[in-house]
Amino acid sequence: xxxxxxxxxxxxxxxxxxxxxxxxxxxxxxxxxxxxxxxxxxxxxxxxxxxxxxxxxxxxxxxxxxxxxxxxxxxxxxxxxxxxxxxxxxxxxxxxxxxxxxxxxxxxxxxxxxxxxxxxxxxxxxxxxxxxxxxxxxxxxxxxxxxxxxxxxxxxxxxxxxxxxxxxxxxxxxxxxxxxxxxxxxxxxxxxxxxxxxxxxxxxxxxxxxxxxxxxxxxxxxxxxxxxxxxxxxxxxxxxxxxxxxxxxxxxxxxxxxxxxxxxxxxxxxxxxxxxxxxxxxxxxxxxxxxxxxxxxxxxxxxxxxxxxxxxxxxxxxxxxxxxxxxxxxxxxxxxxxxxxxxxxxxxxxxxxxxxxxxxxxxxxx
Ligand SMILES: Cc1ncc(COP(=O)(O)O)c(C=O)c1O
Numbered sequence: 001x002x003x004x005x006x007x008x009x010x011x012x013x014x015x016x017x018x019x020x021x022x023x024x025x026x027x028x029x030x031x032x033x034x035x036x037x038x039x040x041x042x043x044x045x046x047x048x049x050x051x052x053x054x055x056x057x058x059x060x061x062x063x064x065x066x067x068x069x070x071x072x073x074x075x076x077x078x079x080x081x082x083x084x085x086x087x088x089x090x091x092x093x094x095x096x097x098x099x100x101x102x103x104x105x106x107x108x109x110x111x112x113x114x115x116x117x118x119x120x121x122x123x124x125x126x127x128x129x130x131x132x133x134x135x136x137x138x139x140x141x142x143x144x145x146x147x148x149x150x151x152x153x154x155x156x157x158x159x160x161x162x163x164x165x166x167x168x169x170x171x172x173x174x175x176x177x178x179x180x181x182x183x184x185x186x187x188x189x190x191x192x193x194x195x196x197x198x199x200x201x202x203x204x205x206x207x208x209x210x211x212x213x214x215x216x217x218x219x220x221x222x223x224x225x226x227x228x229x230x231x232x233x234x235x236x237x238x239x240x241x242x243x244x245x246x247x248x249x250x251x252x253x254x255x256x257x258x259x260x261x262x263x264x265x266x267x268x269x270x271x272x273x274x275x276x277x278x279x280x281x282x283x284x285x286x287x288x289x290x291x292x293x294x295x296x297x298x299x300x301x302x303x304x305x306x307x308x309x310x311x312x313x314x315x316x317x318x319x320x321x322x323x324x325x326x327x328x329x330x331x332x333x334x335x336x337x338x339x340x341x342x343x344x345x346x347x348x349x350x351x352x353x354x355x356x357x358x359x360x361x362x363x364x365x366x
Contacts, residue, residue, distance in 0.1 A: 006113060007336040011320055015330035023357040025347040026330050028160065028304075030222035032275060035267040038221055041259030048258075056254040058246040060230070064261040071264075072204055074232050080245055081230050083252055085190040085216030088231035089154070090118055091245055092212040095237040096152035096184035097124050106145055106153040108137060110307075110337035112160050112188070124151060130340060134298055135162030139173035143180075150183040158191040158200060161307055161337050161346040163300020168201040175203060178210040184234070185211040193220040193272045196280055197301040209234045217260050220272065226256040279304050282349040289358025293365050304349045307334065307341060310365055315345040327364035329357045 008026055015022045045052075059065065060081025069076040082088040093105065093115075105119040109128040116126045129145045131137050142153065153174060157166040166174075171187070178185035187203035192215065203211045216229030233241050283300060290297050290308055297308040313319055315334030323345070324330045334344035347357070 008332055011330060011332060014321055015324050018324050020328055022324055023329050023351055023353045025351060025357055026332055028348055029224050029350055030219060031350045032222050034222045035263045035271045037266040038259050038263035041262030045255045045258050055251050056257060058251045059242050060252060061257045061261060064257050067261060067264050068230055072232060078232050078238050079230055080242055081252055081257060083227040083249060084218055085214050085229040088214035088229045089188055091241040092186040092214055092231050092233060093118050093152055094122050094244060095241050097122050101182045102149040102151040104149045104151060106150055109339060110161055110341045112156055113336055115154050135159055135164030137166060137170060139170055143177050146177050146181045150181045152184045152186050153178055154186045156188040158194055158302025160303050161305045163298060163303050163305055165195050165197045165199050165302040167199040171201045171203050172206055175206040175208045175211050179208060187213045189213055190216040190219055191303040194304060195302040221263055227253060228256050228260045279349060282354045285355035286349060286358045289355055289362055293358060293362035306347045307344045308347060309344045314343045327360045329360050
């Protein structure tokens, strides 16, 4: 395994050591409040009997799995609660590769960097499919890259880092391509609550033995530290994935699942709408100020990242360090997300100071 330490750790460490005020737009850690009911759930948990401080069922608290299954309209046996979306992706990719139906994993370029890392760790081979300039994924191009050797097609919508949201036609086509090539579509939907376009379509809307979805409460409830996510797998993969999950983890965290369950049951749509509205305001403020900075950027349709490019100033690690030291803004180098965006920077809108950050960038590039 020669997978390097993720670049974002390096950038965060560099920003922490800086001798000036730095606006942190590096990580995907929300800075907003979780649902109040989640805090209530945690408080309640402290007074539960000691028997509830012990191992929960390996595949998750039954009530939580049932709640998820009824919301997603799938049989409860197909739901495995995981340690975040990260483990959900690992399980789905591992089982797709274990079918002995190919060794290649189709990924997009730009890509969420943990996918190639996981692919390599699992002995698979990443094959990159370029996306359009605005982040859209053209299924025709995916089809050109798919073959008998394809084990999985891993996509993410709303997308990190492009902000693209794949509509119904794209999702239907992706499932069809997986079926035609005896592969598994792994649809990572961890940003499903952050669709600003109204076009988001879950892969669960297309019934098929060839699609898996992965999801998480990390972002939707602003709790990346809790580690609660889930996967819905095709019937043939659910059992082996359950075994893999148990052998790797034993189980997940009971108090975290308890609090998530309470929040799921008792939080209305207002919470999610409020977060989306707050982020829409940040997107407007940040992109308006990027206009003043003369930057080229893609306005995200979903998730909470903005890719931006500055003339003559490529998104390398050296330039990321310069922006930290000289502008007081920390972002991610585009090269972390694959070759196609190596000229770009990714800024995460996880700070109320997004507009100030863009003003600082405007000042730096003036
Ligand atoms: C596309 C994508 N998938 C998965 C994850 C991991 O989510 P979790 O914190 O639930 O493991 C992230 C986190 O940033 C992400 O951006």
